[in-house]
Amino acid sequence: MSGALPRLLLCASASGSGKTTAVRTVLGLLPPGGTVEGGRVTFEGHSLLGLSHKEWGRLRGKELSMIFQDSGAMLNPIRTVGSQFREYIRAHSVLSRQEAAELSGEMLARMGLPNPESILASYPFQLSGGQRQRVGIAMAMTFQPRLLLADDVITTGATMAEAAKTAAFLLPASITCIAVAQTEREKSRKRLKSTDKCGII
Numbered sequence: 001m002s003g004a005l006p007r008l009l010l011c012a013s014a015s016g017s018g019k020t021t022a023v024r025t026v027l028g029l030l031p032p033g034g035t036v037e038g039g040r041v042t043f044e045g046h047s048l049l050g051l052s053h054k055e056w057g058r059l060r061g062k063e064l065s066m067i068f069q070d071s072g073a074m075l076n077p078i079r080t081v082g083s084q085f086r087e088y089i090r091a092h093s094v095l096s097r098q099e100a101a102e103l104s105g106e107m108l109a110r111m112g113l114p115n116p117e118s119i120l121a122s123y124p125f126q127l128s129g130g131q132r133q134r135v136g137i138a139m140a141m142t143f144q145p146r147l148l149l150a151d152d153v154i155t156t157g158a159t160m161a162e163a164a165k166t167a168a169f170l171l172p173a174s175i176t177c178i179a180v181a182q183t184e185r186e187k188s189r190k191r192l193k194s195t196d197k198c199g200i201i
Contacts, residue, residue, distance in 0.1 A: 019180035065145035071136025082120030150179035
C-alpha cells in the first residue's frame with residue numbers, strides 16, 4: 001500500500017491470511033523470531049524496519065498507534081484501568097499525574113462510556129468486553145496519531161458497516177485508520193459503498 005490513503009482503509013481477507021502479522025509489522029511488534037524477509041515499511045518517508053527501541057518509543061503511541069483485537073489482553077489484570085491509562089499518557093508526554101488523570105477521563109467520555117471515574121477505578125476483569133475495547137480505543141486515540149491501526153475490531157455484517165462509517169466520521173482529518181477484518185472483500189465493498197471515506201483492499 002502506498003500513496004494517498006483514504007481516512008479509513010479496510011483490509012478484508014479470510015482467516016489466517018496474515019492480516020494481523022501485517023499490521024504488527026508496521027509497528028515493529030512481530031513475535032520473537034519473526035523477521036521481515038522482503039518489502040519496505042515506510043512512514044512519512046522514513047523506513048520503520050530496524051528502528052531502535054528508543055526510536056520506536058518516540059513513534060509508538062503518538063505518531064503511530066494500534067487498537068488490538070482483544071484490548072482486555074493488553075491490560076494488567078491486577079492494576080486499575082486508571083493507573084494504566086495514566087502511566088500510558090505520562091510515558092508519552094510531560095503531563096502531571098493530575099493532568100493525565102483528567103485526560104484519561106476525558107477520552108473515556110468521548111468514547112461514550114458512562115461514569116468514566118468508575119471505569120478508571122475498576123480493574124479490567126470488572127468491565128465487560130465492550131467496555132475494555134472502548135478503553136483500548138480511547139488509549140490509542142489519546143495523542144491523535146497520524147496513523148491508527150485496528151486489528152480485527154470491525155466485525156462482519158451490518159455491525160462492520162456501521163462501525164466503519166462511525167470511525168470515518170469521528171476520525172480527525174489528520175488521522176488515517178487502517179483496519180483489518182475477517183470477511184470477504186466483495187461483500188465488504190457492497191456494505192460500505194454508501195460512504196466515500198472508506199477504501200477496501
